[in-house]
Amino acid sequence: MTEASPYRLVGARPEPEFEMLVDGRPVPVVPGQTVGAALHAAGIRIWRTTRFGERRRGLFCGLGVCFDCLVTVNGEENLRACLTEARPGDEVTTS
Amino acid sequence: MTGHDAAYDLAVVGAGPAGLAAAGVAARAGLRVALLDAGARVGGQYFRQPPDGFHASRPGALHHGYSRFVRLRDGLGDADVLLGHRVWAVEPAAGGGFAVHCLKGGRERATTVAATRLLVATGAHDRVLPFPGWDLPGVMTAGGAQALLKGNLVVAGRRVVVAGTGPFLLPVATSLAAAGARVVGVFEAGGRFALAPRALTRPGKAVEALGYGGRLARHRVPYKGGRAVVAAHGAGELTHVTVARVDAEWRPYRRGHETVRCDTLAIGYGFTPQLDLVAQLGCEIGADAAGGPAVRVDRHMRTSVPGVYAAGETTGVGGADLAELEGAIAGRAVVADARGVPAAGDPAAVRAEVRRRRLAAFADALLRAYPVRDGWTSWLRDDTPICRCEEVPYRRVREARDLGAADARSIKLLARPGMGWCQGRICGEAVARLAGEDPGPPRRPIAQPVRLGDLADMDERTSDDDA
Numbered sequence: 001m002t003e004a005s006p007y008r009l010v011g012a013r014p015e016p017e018f019e020m021l022v023d024g025r026p027v028p029v030v031p032g033q034t035v036g037a038a039l040h041a042a043g044i045r046i047w048r049t050t051r052f053g054e055r056r057r058g059l060f061c062g063l064g065v066c067f068d069c070l071v072t073v074n075g076e077e078n079l080r081a082c083l084t085e086a087r088p089g090d091e092v093t094t095s
Numbered sequence: 096m097t098g099h100d101a102a103y104d105l106a107v108v109g110a111g112p113a114g115l116a117a118a119g120v121a122a123r124a125g126l127r128v129a130l131l132d133a134g135a136r137v138g139g140q141y142f143r144q145p146p147d148g149f150h151a152s153r154p155g156a157l158h159h160g161y162s163r164f165v166r167l168r169d170g171l172g173d174a175d176v177l178l179g180h181r182v183w184a185v186e187p188a189a190g191g192g193f194a195v196h197c198l199k200g201g202r203e204r205a206t207t208v209a210a211t212r213l214l215v216a217t218g219a220h221d222r223v224l225p226f227p228g229w230d231l232p233g234v235m236t237a238g239g240a241q242a243l244l245k246g247n248l249v250v251a252g253r254r255v256v257v258a259g260t261g262p263f264l265l266p267v268a269t270s271l272a273a274a275g276a277r278v279v280g281v282f283e284a285g286g287r288f289a290l291a292p293r294a295l296t297r298p299g300k301a302v303e304a305l306g307y308g309g310r311l312a313r314h315r316v317p318y319k320g321g322r323a324v325v326a327a328h329g330a331g332e333l334t335h336v337t338v339a340r341v342d343a344e345w346r347p348y349r350r351g352h353e354t355v356r357c358d359t360l361a362i363g364y365g366f367t368p369q370l371d372l373v374a375q376l377g378c379e380i381g382a383d384a385a386g387g388p389a390v391r392v393d394r395h396m397r398t399s400v401p402g403v404y405a406a407g408e409t410t411g412v413g414g415a416d417l418a419e420l421e422g423a424i425a426g427r428a429v430v431a432d433a434r435g436v437p438a439a440g441d442p443a444a445v446r447a448e449v450r451r452r453r454l455a456a457f458a459d460a461l462l463r464a465y466p467v468r469d470g471w472t473s474w475l476r477d478d479t480p481i482c483r484c485e486e487v488p489y490r491r492v493r494e495a496r497d498l499g500a501a502d503a504r505s506i507k508l509l510a511r512p513g514m515g516w517c518q519g520r521i522c523g524e525a526v527a528r529l530a531g532e533d534p535g536p537p538r539r540p541i542a543q544p545v546r547l548g549d550l551a552d553m554d555e556r557t558s559d560d561d562a
Binding site for chain 1 (some may be wrong): 486
């Protein structure tokens with residue numbers, strides 16, 4: 001089977017990527033992607049640790065319902081990574 | 096563009112198939128319409144679109160019925176489309192009509208939209224059931240995996256298991272496979288052919304189902320019924336799942352467990368309608384065909400509260416076709432009510448009503464064909480998290496029951512499931528079922544977390560003055 005990809009499937013010609021900084025580390029973003037999607041695409045699936053059991057979390061519902069994927073973006077706390085569109089130069093911090 | 100005069104004839108909350116159809120009908124009839132959605136693009140979950148930055152030449156490749164979406168999107172007339180608006184509360188306004196309180200944009204600034212009439216088309220989210228390991232990274236909802244793909248062109252994982260119950264598992268599996276994931280299995284806890292006899296009553300749906308079947312076969316994806324993922328495993332991240340053969344009540348047989356290696360599990364046990372806004376307004380809420388909560392509407396999609404309409408999954412989970420039709424019916428009713436004329440009468444309305452009944456009957460049959468069976472509770476262990484937010488293990492829920500908590504509300508007060516960030520949206524179904532109840536309507540004073548300052552300012556703001 002040929003190498004299938006979502007880009008090939010929809011015939012995407014994405015604009016050049018920009019970078020956001022996640023805990024100081026650059027992560028590429030296709031314009032319009034959410035913080036959570038860009039993290040996933042970069043192979044980062046874990047970015048939060050729970051208060052009590054120190055369980056590791058990332059995207060779960062992916063629709064803004066579960067609040068597992070909370071991040072801080074440019075100092076704004078408790079934003080849902082799955083809903084928040086990444087912007088060039090965003091500084092994302094995780095907890 | 097909202098400007099200073101933000102008083103609309105109709106505010107539609109939710110820009111999925113129902114909201115798009117309603118807003119289009121009302122706007123084309125000359126009403127001033129605001130269509131609000133939390134997302135960055137219209138379409139809702141079903142017609143979720145990738146950002147323009149991808150310049151997709153075949154944007155319909157991931158969607159069933161894409162041409163319908165294009166027609167809905169292009170038929171919005173002069174409706175104001177207010178994207179990135181997360182509605183956290185609606186209330187009757189002092190001078191009549193409704194105030195729709197939103198958080199706007201990436202930084203979530205508060206804003207309020209005023210409208211004479213309100214249509215709630217907020218859709219549904221995946222229903223999930225707890226099981227050991229379900230909070231491991233790599234386990235996500237089927238809808239979440241679909242949203243990553245449709246909305247961001249990101250494939251959730253390399254080796255993916257799709258599991259749960261209901262026909263939605265099929266499009267999730269086929270689109271993941273088409274986008275390059277290795278889908279190692281689709282496990283349906285109910286019967287694999289629970290749907291089959293019913294599908295014959297809707298030939299279009301039977302053809303659609305055959306299409307998914309063919310695509311699964313082409314990607315060599317096994318689709319097995321009477322199988323459930325009863326545990327997920329991994330040291331800090333998902334590496335494999337246990338799939339059990341289950342009986343008709345979803346209790347695992349002693350034999351027939353298999354271990355399936357995967358980095359991602361997409362799980363879904365049907366859908367839960369998002370009823371926060373209709374519940375806030377005091378709209379009467381009844382039960383759908385499977386006992387789940389759904390807002391009651393008359394045949395013009397009017398709720399029990401004058402001026403408030405509902406369409407789509409909020410009135411009972413029924414899929415995109417039914418949602419679109421209900422939206423159009425609601426839009427016509429809003430136009431008629433605004434003009435003070437009867438909502439029914441013309442032949443088009445009669446045809447719509449006949450079609451709605453047919454689609455609703457099929458939706459009810461689906462709900463009855465893919466119920467959640469009680470045996471899922473036998474998958475739980477003492478330390479299985481029930482509430483992900485407050486990290487409440489099954490043991491504490493059982494202790495609460497042993498202490499005499501006989502209903503979901505008492506369990507919640509004693510053991511705290513459902514008291515965290517998500518306010519029970521994820522675990523509420525499970526807690527209700529563990530209490531032996533049918534899942535009830537939500538009782539949340541706000542539909543999105545909001546800063547206290549915005550709450551304090553609420554009364555002082557009636558129009559959007561910072562646009």
